[in-house]
Structures are given as C-alpha cells and as structure tokens.
C-alpha cells in the first residue's frame with residue numbers, strides 16, 4: 001500500500017475552525033481522513049462530524065484505516081459531491097458551526113489511482129480521471145469527442161497551458177493511437193519546445209482534463225454557496241486551494257461576502273505553509289488557506 005496522504009496546513013486549518021466540542025462540523029473532502037480525524041478528536045460525544053467524499057475508494061480506505069473511530073455515532077461519512085452538502089447536513093442539524101474544504105486530489109489518489117490515470121507518471125493507466133466512477137464521461141471520451149477548438153480552449157482555460165493549440169492539434173491528428181497516460185504524455189513531450197521539457201510538460205494538460213471530467217470549478221462554486229448558507233451565525237468556512245483557478249473562485253466569493261457584510265475574513269490575506277512544512281511535504285507548496293466567518297445581521 002502507498003503512503004497515507006499527509007494533511008496540508010493541518011494545524012492552521014483546524015485552528016481556523018475554532019472548534020466547539022458540541023458543535024457540528026462538515027469536512028467536504030475526506031480524502032485519507034487527516035483533517036477529519038483531527039476535528040473528530042476535538043469533539044465531545046454531543047458534537048457531530050459529517051465527512052464527504054465523492055470517491056468511494058477514499059471512503060473505504062478511511063473506514064478500514066480508522067476502523068474504530070468510523071463506527072462512532074457522531075462521525076457520519078457520506079459518498080457525495082460536496083456541492084450537495086446542505087442536503088446531507090440538514091439530515092443532521094439545521095445549521096453547521098464550521099465547514100472545511102481541502103481541494104483537489106489526495107496523494108494516494110495519484111499514486112494508487114485504481115486505474116484511473118490521475119497522474120501523468122502512471123504511464124500504463126487508462127485516461128479515465130473520474131473521482132466518482134458513477135460519472136459518465138472519462139478523459140479519453142473528452143479527447144475523442146471534442147473538436148480540436150474545444151480541446152484547445154480547455155487546455156488554455158483550465159490548464160493555463162501556453163502550447164494548448166499545438167497540443168490539441170497533435171491529439172486530434174493522433175487520436176487513434178492515444179489510449180493510456182503514457183500515449184498522451186509522450187505526444188505532449190514531442191509537441192513541447194525543448195526549453196520547456198524540464199518542467200513536467202504534461203502537468204497542465206492533466207489538470208485541465210481532470211477539472212473538466214469532474215466539473216470541479218462548478219462544484220466548488222456551488223459548494224461554497226451551499227456551505228455558506230448552512231453555516232450558523234459566527235460559523236467558519238475554511239478552504240485550502242492548490243492552484244490559481246480554484247483560489248480565484250474562493251477569493252472572489254469571500255471578498256463578496258465580506259464587502260456585503262455577510263461575512264468577515266479571518267486573515268487579511270491567505271495562510272501559506274511554513275518552510276518547514278514545504279520541506280517535509282513538497283505537495284503543500286502551492287496551498288493557500290482562506291477562512292470566512294459568517295455574520296447573520298450585516
């Protein structure tokens with residue numbers, strides 16, 4: 001088995017929620033359970049934690065790794081898209097004291113993907129990229145079905161990839177030869193100018209395909225809205241993002257709420273990992289934590 005995901009900005013994000021032992025908290029992104037277990041440990045038996053993940057493998061992993069704790073009555077674990085968190089939350093309480101989102105993929109999903117091809121390093125895996133295997137469209141379907149122009153736009157908008165045009169063109173020309181992660185990464189390698197080859201040339205294209213397959217940015221927008229609605233007065237919403245597209249959405253949402261007086265930013269700017277955390281967990285390097293406190297009476 002691969003190593004468990006190391007939770008990012010753990011102390012900072014848990015502190016940001018100001019957990020009350022009897023409160024109701026929602027972890028929208030269970031992953032390997034690193035943040036959830038910390039929240040659970042701060043709750044009394046009257047407090048409740050609802051943890052959500054859209055990946056059944058994540059849920060199965062947590063239920064076996066935290067076998068004892070996951071049987072506690074006050075830890076509810078649900079497979080769902082967090083954009084629907086209010087539906088599941090309302091079955092527990094009318095309002096929540098805190099919501100946490102730790103966006104993207106866990107390192108275990110990248111390294112032990114169950115043949116879903118999330119990582120451009122896993123050459124033999126198919127181009128699938130669905131976090132929730134009940135979703136209908138895979139990354140391979142996208143490159144098959146979408147015309148060159150739309151692929152180009154996806155790489156440009158969701159990957160911020162400079163060579164989107166060349167990559168989309170090469171994909172459509174060679175579509176019958178592209179089945180696995182390795183087929184796509186080798187093609188991108190050929191298309192990229194030599195000066196860019198030291199920087200994981202496939203990273204941005206993989207990010208773009210994953211965002212579209214999983215409709216990640218729309219889920220985030222809806223998830224933020226519904227999280228804010230379910231919070232009680234003084235409740236906290238904390239979000240850890242890992243790339244500029246996610247962070248822009250979070251930042252804009254938080255600024256709107258703070259300008260309208262419905263919310264207050266806990267930190268003037270975002271919180272970033274310390275040098276020490278970055279050294280111990282290089283995956284944390286791009287993380288940004290933002291927290292909003294809800295006010296009912298602006």
Ligand SMILES: C[S@@+](CC[C@H](N)C(=O)[O-])C[C@H]1O[C@@H](n2cnc3c(N)ncnc32)[C@H](O)[C@@H]1O
Nearest residue numbers: 007029031032033034035053054081082105106
């Ligand atoms: C970075 S990991 C979370 C890691 C976790 N905090 C930990 O410490 O182990 C992100 C998780 O969120 C899940 N996820 C991403 N988008 C989601 C969504 N819209 N709804 C539900 N789960 C989602 C992914 O499947 C993944 O397991």
